[in-house]
Amino acid sequence: MRRRFAAIAIVMCIFILGVVSAAENKFAVPDTYQVKFSENVRLADTLLPKGTYEVRHVMDGSNHIMVFRQLGTKKPVEVRAKCTLVPLGAKATESQTIYILNAANQRVLQELVFKGEDAKHVF
Numbered sequence: 001m002r003r004r005f006a007a008i009a010i011v012m013c014i015f016i017l018g019v020v021s022a023a024e025n026k027f028a029v030p031d032t033y034q035v036k037f038s039e040n041v042r043l044a045d046t047l048l049p050k051g052t053y054e055v056r057h058v059m060d061g062s063n064h065i066m067v068f069r070q071l072g073t074k075k076p077v078e079v080r081a082k083c084t085l086v087p088l089g090a091k092a093t094e095s096q097t098i099y100i101l102n103a104a105n106q107r108v109l110q111e112l113v114f115k116g117e118d119a120k121h122v123f
Contacts, residue, residue: 032056033114034071035097042108043068043123044081055112057121066112066121083112085119092117 033055041048048068056067066083070076098111112121 031058033112035068035112037097039107041099042102042106043079046077046079047106048077048079064121066123081109081123083121083123086122087119088113088117090118092120096120 034052035055036052037048037050039050041050049070051073052071053068054071056069058065058067064083064085065080067078067080069078092113092115094113095115096111096113097109098113099107100110102108109123111123114121
């Protein structure tokens, strides 16, 4: 009888954890991506050198955070930036990187859209 109760409790805990995880990532975005910048890009307060980056989507409480880590270098740059997921209405048919130019004529990352996703990442 105790084993049955323990098994039911374990199943319920797994179910509850799944529901909580789904609520935090309601757009079902993947945990990692890759993005390549052909020029230096400003993100938050950091100027990222051109190159390829692994981008990890992590949660910090209820905040969505994108962690950019430069690939292929001995001392990789790593930057964390808060993002907001904005619904697209339909799955993206292509990936997009959207910038604005600041007063110093630097590209400032505003949005990332990844092919196949239902939401864009706005910084």
